[in-house]
Amino acid sequence: MTTQETPPAPFPLLLAEVTSVQTVATLSVLTLAxxxxxxxxxxxVGSEAVGxxxxxxxxxxxxxxxxxxLxxxxxxxxxxGVLALxxxxxxxxxxxxxxLWVAALASVLLGIGYGLVNPSSSHLLNRFTPPARRNLVFSLKQTGVPLAGVLAGLTLxxxxxxxxxxxxALAVAAMFALLLxxxxxxxxxxDDDRSPGLPIRGNLMEGPRLVWRVPALRGFALMGFFFSAIQLSLMAFTVNMLVHDLHWSIVSAGLAVSVMQAAGAAARIGWGLLADRLRSGVAVLGGIGGLSAASALVTAGLGPSWPVPAVIGVxxxxxxxxxxxxGVFLAEVARVAPKGTASTATGGALMFTxxxxxxxxxxxxxLFNxxxxxxxxxxxxxxFPLAGAAAVLFWSRRKT
Structure with missing residues (x-):
């Protein structure tokens, strides 16, 4: 649990900065997909190789x-954050x-940068966000992920x-350059609270150890593993599904994915408001898992004969x-993390995610093959979403 600090610069500027970094970083992940x-x-290669x-x-x-x-x-x-950019x-x-081989090496660099984004932003937001608005603020920042999907579908x-x-790919590179x-x-x-003498060697697994030591963090981490598997599958393969299974054009598929991503962006804010209102991020996350599983099942029935509005509705x-x-996930991780360990707990939980x-x-x-x-x-x-919902509901009630 943490208390709010006074930011050294206007808080809206901080929120805009971390959200834009999240957006462009996610856009780079989605570019080839x-x-x-x-x-x-x-x-x-085949288009399914994007997985x-x-x-x-x-x-x-x-x-x-x-x-x-660390x-x-x-x-x-x-x-x-600048290094990530x-x-x-x-x-x-x-x-x-x-x-192909340079792209593989470049993907490693994209992953290293992406792995630094959330720990740095969570560290800042947890320091300067009023506790009563934590779920909403973290959810606003996390709208950068589906907003990246909207940008990807509309423009790429x-x-x-x-x-x-x-x-x-060059267009996304230009966005990184602009943010830098x-x-x-x-x-x-x-950087006012950094610790230049903090040793790195010997502490490389501090985050995962912390997460596994605290039962509530363990539940959120396991949930993140299962939820992220279905999330990125949806973000990576929806265009291919619409083109391959439903025979849509790539531009039409991209527009449909933009609608889906925009819904996800709005939902992050909505879920954050609901979690703050109910004062239970766990209950909200459990419900999200059930809805995601039901949606995955309905998606199996989509076909070329389906009306476009019905497909977009699903x-x-x-x-x-x-x-x-x-957003609710990251806010809950920061909430239950021991004082002063928000970035470490976030990094550890995100390793599972x-x-x-x-x-x-x-x-x-x-499986597609x-x-x-x-x-x-x-x-x-x-x-996957069913297992994630079960994990967070179970471990949130455990003391050891």
Whole structure:
């Protein structure tokens, strides 16, 4: 539990900065997934292989998250946020080379940068957010994830058709460059509580150990693993599902995904308000798991004969559930973390979350190769949100 501190700069500026960093970082993760039907032939792989690329990104993110809290405490949250932007810029430039092997290495850089984003932002928000508004503020910041999906769906397919899929990667690189110009000069104002002498060696697993030691954190971490598996599968494969199973054009599929992501963005705010009102993030997260599982089951029935509004309706509900949970999750992790350990607990919990992303899309791609239908694969994946809801409800009631 933490108390509110007075920020060294206006709080709206802090919230805008961390939200924009979250948005562009997530956009970089989604770039290849969004233009996969255009990029696959050039790279010499099937479009479903994007699941493995996302797994590479999140494998790197998971490893970094284990000790990201220590990095934040030693070098400062502002400086670590700028480092994340720089890594994202280099990673997108690597993707744009069009080489499969360079893209693989670039994906590792994207993952390292992405693994630093939430521990640094959670450290700052937990210091300066009024406790009564914690779920709402964290949810507002986390709208950057579905907003990135909206941007990806609205812009990247069109850029890809006009300038090629490499042009889409370069466009995202330009966004990273712009944020660096805007935020790098003032980064040190947020580094006032750093501990330059803090040792890193020997403490690399401090975050996961802390999470596993505290029962409530353990439940949130396990939930994050299962929820993230279905979330990233939805974000990575919906365009492919609409093109492959329903025979939509890539531009139409991108627009539908934008609607789904916008619903997820709005839901993050709505779930945060509901959690603050009920004073129970656990109950909200449990309900989200059930709704996500039901949506995955309904998705199996989608086909070319379905009316467009009905398809978008199903995807909207799926997005509200599977994309809407992250803000409440991070706020609850910060709430139950021992005092002064918010960034460490966040990093430790996110190691589990990113591990779920590693497993989810890769497993989805493997299952798809077996069943041959994206919709039916989503139905098989409904086990993940159900398991996540069970984990958070069970461990939140345990003392040991």
């Amino acid at each position: 969004t233009v996969a039907p255009l990029a696959a032939a050039s790279l010499g 493995y690329q996302i797994s590479v990104i999140y494998s790197a993110a998971a490893l970094v998250s284990a000790f990201a809290g 990095v934040v405490r030693r070098w400062g949250a502002g400086t670590v 720089a890594l994202g810029l280099v990673g997108c430039l690597g993707i744009a080379t069009g080489s 397919p069109g850029i890809g058709e006009i300038a090629g899929w490499r042009g889409a 110009v805007l935020f790098a000069p003032g980064r040190r104002v947020w 995807l909207t509900v799926f997005g509200v559930a599977a994309i809407g949970w992250n 990113f591990s779920g992303v590693v497993v989810g899309p890769a497993l989805f791609a493997t 077996t069943v041959g239908s994206y919709g039916e694969t989503f139905a098989l994946m409904m086990a």
